[in-house]
Structure formats: C-alpha cells, structure tokens
Amino acid sequence: MEAGLNPQTVKEQPARPIVLGVENASYSYRKDAAPVFSGLDLSLRAGEFVSLVGGSGVGKSTVLRCLAGLLPLDGGRLHLDVEQVEGSRRRSVVFQDSRLLPWRTVGENIAYGIEGLGLSKGERSDRIDEVLSLVNMLGYRDRWPSDLSGGQSQRVGIARALAVRPKIVLMDEPFSAVDALTRRHLQEELLGIWSERELAVLFVTHDIREATYLSDRVLVMSGSPAMVVHDEPMGRRSRNRIHEDKAQEAAAGRISAAMGGTDGEGI
Numbered sequence: 696m697e698a699g700l701n702p703q704t705v706k707e708q709p710a711r712p713i714v715l716g717v718e719n720a721s722y723s724y725r726k727d728a729a730p731v732f733s734g735l736d737l738s739l740r741a742g743e744f745v746s747l748v749g750g751s752g753v754g755k756s757t758v759l760r761c762l763a764g765l766l767p768l769d770g771g772r773l774h775l776d777v778e779q780v781e782g783s784r785r786r787s788v789v790f791q792d793s794r795l796l797p798w799r800t801v802g803e804n805i806a807y808g809i810e811g812l813g814l815s816k817g818e819r820s821d822r823i824d825e826v827l828s829l830v831n832m833l834g835y836r837d838r839w840p841s842d843l844s845g846g847q848s849q850r851v852g853i854a855r856a857l858a859v860r861p862k863i864v865l866m867d868e869p870f871s872a873v874d875a876l877t878r879r880h881l882q883e884e885l886l887g888i889w890s891e892r893e894l895a896v897l898f899v900t901h902d903i904r905e906a907t908y909l910s911d912r913v914l915v916m917s918g919s920p921a922m923v924v925h926d927e928p929m930g931r932r933s934r935n936r937i938h939e940d941k942a943q944e945a946a947a948g949r950i951s952a953a954m955g956g957t958d959g960e961g962i
C-alpha cells in the first residue's frame with residue numbers, strides 16, 4: 696500500500712472528552728437583579744481552543760469566572776472532568792491585567808502560584824525556570840513587576856498560570872492591553888504552548904479576528920439575559936486567513952452577524 700493511504704491514518708478521530716462545561720446555566724450578581732445569563736450551554740473538549748466573543752457587558756467575563764469556580768452558578772450544572780484535569784488546580788485563569796504582586800519578584804510571583812502543590816524547593820525552582828522559558832522570559836526571574844513592560848507582565852501572568860501544569864486555561868482578554876505587535880507575538884507564543892502542552896483553552900475576547908485566528912471554535916454570546924447564540928467551527932489556522940480565505944471571511948461575517956451586527960475589533 697502506498698504511503699499515506701493507510702485507512703487507519705485517515706480514519707476520523709473520535710471526539711475528545713468534554714473537560715469543562717456548563718448546562719442550562721444562569722447567574723445574577725444580586726438576588727433582585729435580572730440574570731446576566733440564563734439557559735447557557737457551553738463546553739470545552741480536551742485540547743480544544745475555544746473563543747467566547749460578544750458585545751461589551753454581555754457577560755463573557757462572568758461566564759469565565761463561573762467556569763473558574765470563582766463565582767457560583769445560580770442554576771444549571773457545571774461539569775468538570777476531574778479525571779482529565781486531576782483536581783481544580785489544573786484549571787488556571789489569566790486575566791486582562793497580569794495581577795502580579797508588586798512586592799514579589801517574577802520568580803516569587805510564580806512560586807506563590809504553586810505553593811501547596813507539595814513540590815520540594817528544587818522542584819519549585821525548576822518549575823519556575825520551565826514556565827519562564829515557555830514564555831521566553833528566562834532571564835527575568837529576579838526582576839520586579841514594576842520593571843516589566845505590559846507584554847512582559849502578561850507573559851509572566853501566563854507563566855504563573857502554566858506553573859500548576861493545568862489541562863485547562865481560562866483567559867479573559869489577556870492581550871487587550873498590549874500594542875498590536877506584542878499582541879501578535881503573544882498570540883504566536885500562546886498557540887505554540889497550546890499545541891505543546893495539549894491545553895484546553897477558553898479565550899474571552901471581543902476581537903473577531905483574534906478569535907478566528909486562534910480558535911478551533913468561536914462561540915458568540917448575545918442577549919439579555921445572555922446565551923450562546925452561535926457556534927462557529929473554524930478550519931485550518933493561517934495568519935492571513937481572514938483576508939485570503941473566503942470561507943474564513945464568511946465565518947467572521949457570521950460571527951459578526953450573530954453578535955448583532957457589531958463588527959468587533961480588528962475586522
């Protein structure tokens with residue numbers, strides 16, 4: 696048989712297991728207030744990169760905080776595959792600002808995130824170097840957060856999140872506060888880390904181009920209370936696919952339409 700024609704190699708892979716999701720979920724910040732979202736279904740499979748887009752204030756960050764276990768759902772069901780993720784620590788969150796502690800060095804900030812994992816001092820030190828190397832910040836271990844640029848701070852925030860060796864990373868507009876060039880570099884680095892570590896990533900953004908470039912699937916949140924109103928599967932990744940690939944352009948158009956006709960940034 697000719698190389699590459701083995702049916703085993705072309706057989707479709709079975710769907711990967713769902714590692715995190717919510718079903719029929721609702722949440723309100725106050726008992727007497729209307730829910731931010733209601734009847735919301737969303738799931739993330741092992742190793743999948745999913746973006747959540749939607750207009751400002753629709754509730755994207757709130758969903759992410761519920762998935763992270765930082766806010767309790769009012770109704771519905773949160774599904775976390777404990778076997779896959781080996782405990783809640785294997786779910787890490789990266790916020791819009793890096794939230795580094797200013798009185799701790801870069802290395803100490805990362806160490807803080809892995810306290811309580813039962814690692815020896817040497818193992819902790821190796822782990823810090825490992826994640827700093829992943830985000831190309833190895834020489835910055837003893838620097839103070841105040842000496843870092845916005846992009847460098849975000850890299851350290853990502854390194855800190857990766858230090859627990861998570862299987863799931865939840866990211867809330869992590870690149871929105873950095874310049875366009877840095878953002879491109881960070882996006883590339885993130886895709887490299889994602890494929891190397893086989894992470895499941897939920898990525899909140901309001902930039903349609905960023906979402907379509909990075910993701911396997913783009914979910915659109917809309918309405919009040921909000922729901923996931925559109926689920927767009929994305930094809931092969933390519934830096935210029937929005938402008939060069941008509942199918943991807945059409946996908947971005949559908950996402951934009953589902954968002955209520957708002958164009959989002961960068962499109």
Ligand SMILES: Nc1ncnc2c1ncn2[C@@H]1O[C@H](COP(=O)(O)OP(=O)(O)OP(=O)(O)O)[C@@H](O)[C@H]1O
Nearest residue numbers: 724725731749750751752753754755756757758901
């Ligand atoms: N701590 C809070 N207490 C009360 N209401 C809140 C709180 N945080 C957010 N909200 C409200 O919940 C709604 C959803 O906010 P959320 O931050 O989740 O939206 P978002 O889609 O992430 O917005 P953006 O894209 O602008 O960051 C908004 O109406 C917001 O005002």
